[in-house]
Amino acid sequence: ALTIGIAGLPNVGKSTLFNALTRATVLAANYPFATIEPNIGVVPLPDPRLNTLAEIFGSERILPATVSFVDIAGIVRGASEGEGLGNKFLANIREADAICQVTRAFRDPDVVHVDGKVSPKDDIETIATELILADMQTLQNQILRLEKEVRGKKAEPEVLETAKQALEILDRGELISAAGKDLDPEIVKTFHLMTAKPFIYVFNMDQDGLEDQELQAELRALVAPAEAIFLDAQFESELVELSEEEAREMLADAGQEEAGLDKLARVGFDTLGLQTYLTAGPKEARAWTIHKGWTAPQAAGVIHTDFQRGFIKAEVVSFEDLVAAGSMADAKAHGKVRLEGKEYVMVDGDVVEFKFNV
Numbered sequence: 001a002l003t004i005g006i007a008g009l010p011n012v013g014k015s016t017l018f019n020a021l022t023r024a025t026v027l028a029a030n031y032p033f034a035t036i037e038p039n040i041g042v043v044p045l046p047d048p049r050l051n052t053l054a055e056i057f058g059s060e061r062i063l064p065a066t067v068s069f070v071d072i073a074g075i076v077r078g079a080s081e082g083e084g085l086g087n088k089f090l091a092n093i094r095e096a097d098a099i100c101q102v103t104r105a106f107r108d109p110d111v112v113h114v115d116g117k118v119s120p121k122d123d124i125e126t127i128a129t130e131l132i133l134a135d136m137q138t139l140q141n142q143i144l145r146l147e148k149e150v151r152g153k154k155a156e157p158e159v160l161e162t163a164k165q166a167l168e169i170l171d172r173g174e175l176i177s178a179a180g181k182d183l184d185p186e187i188v189k190t191f192h193l194m195t196a197k198p199f200i201y202v203f204n205m206d207q208d209g210l211e212d213q214e215l216q217a218e219l220r221a222l223v224a225p226a227e228a229i230f231l232d233a234q235f236e237s238e239l240v241e242l243s244e245e246e247a248r249e250m251l252a253d254a255g256q257e258e259a260g261l262d263k264l265a266r267v268g269f270d271t272l273g274l275q276t277y278l279t280a281g282p283k284e285a286r287a288w289t290i291h292k293g294w295t296a297p298q299a300a301g302v303i304h305t306d307f308q309r310g311f312i313k314a315e316v317v318s319f320e321d322l323v324a325a326g327s328m329a330d331a332k333a334h335g336k337v338r339l340e341g342k343e344y345v346m347v348d349g350d351v352v353e354f355k356f357n358v
């Protein structure tokens, strides 16, 4: 499964956030395919559509999609030179598919800041600099190798050219994920750069920060085009201890529409390039994880490889049409259920039944 690495400077609230994530972790029993490891939090992707489906189909249980977060050992200045846990940190971050950088925006004087002052901008730059320096080393090595290979006609000049352009971007102090849109993504992938991974920024703030729209707009602009999420890690860790109803009350009291962890799961899932389709029956209402752009047979393969191999067609109705019709039979009667073939590209919210040969 794709994972999101939780990274950040020491003392910014990573552990607090990660503990909340692991306490929100779905029961492994329902997810026989998810191997649960101590440094991995597998959280449900909130999806109210599943409750609606469960009502329509009288489903016994609901199985949401999940998002996996990995706790990454703390970064320090100098990580790119192998300082402290630097090497371990870089190895962990290379394995993650997206990076969630936790940044301190709470002001509690009792909590020491590693650099002596609370400045989200400086913290973001510190980490970006370490990743950029490490990636520059990687690219410089690859450029040396590619130059020889191009001379020996063992590599395409285009690959070397892309490596040089990537190095220029890093040299300007920019991330490939933010400034490398013109580079061929397939070629960039072969360089295994950390700064090419999608970033999500979590600003850990107190309640007053959560009400400060001006500050949030500033921070949002700072990290754009990456996503910014504002939450209070301590509040979130208390929230996951509560029953659903108590949690809803506590959120309402704090004037929040949605738990920060739910927002993080949603944004994380989307940032990984994932989407869901839905299935429903008397046993379960379930969301299945696929990549954006996948076809019906690929989607069927997530349920079972036989479904993909023997794929005949998919019966598809959009969630909205199904709800408007009130039942599958009525949706069919109104011509809202389509028969889709092998070329069909799945749309988020498709409610599907696959037909296949065994």
Ligand code: GDP
Pocket: 008, 009, 010, 011, 012, 013, 014, 015, 016, 017, 106, 107, 108, 111, 204, 205, 206, 232, 233, 234, 235
């Ligand atoms: P890590 O080193 O990044 O994993 O940070 P921790 O999660 O261990 O948090 C460092 C300290 O900051 C701990 O004493 C936490 O209780 C405290 N802390 C974490 N989040 C918040 C927050 O949102 N507000 C305040 N005031 N303190 C926090």
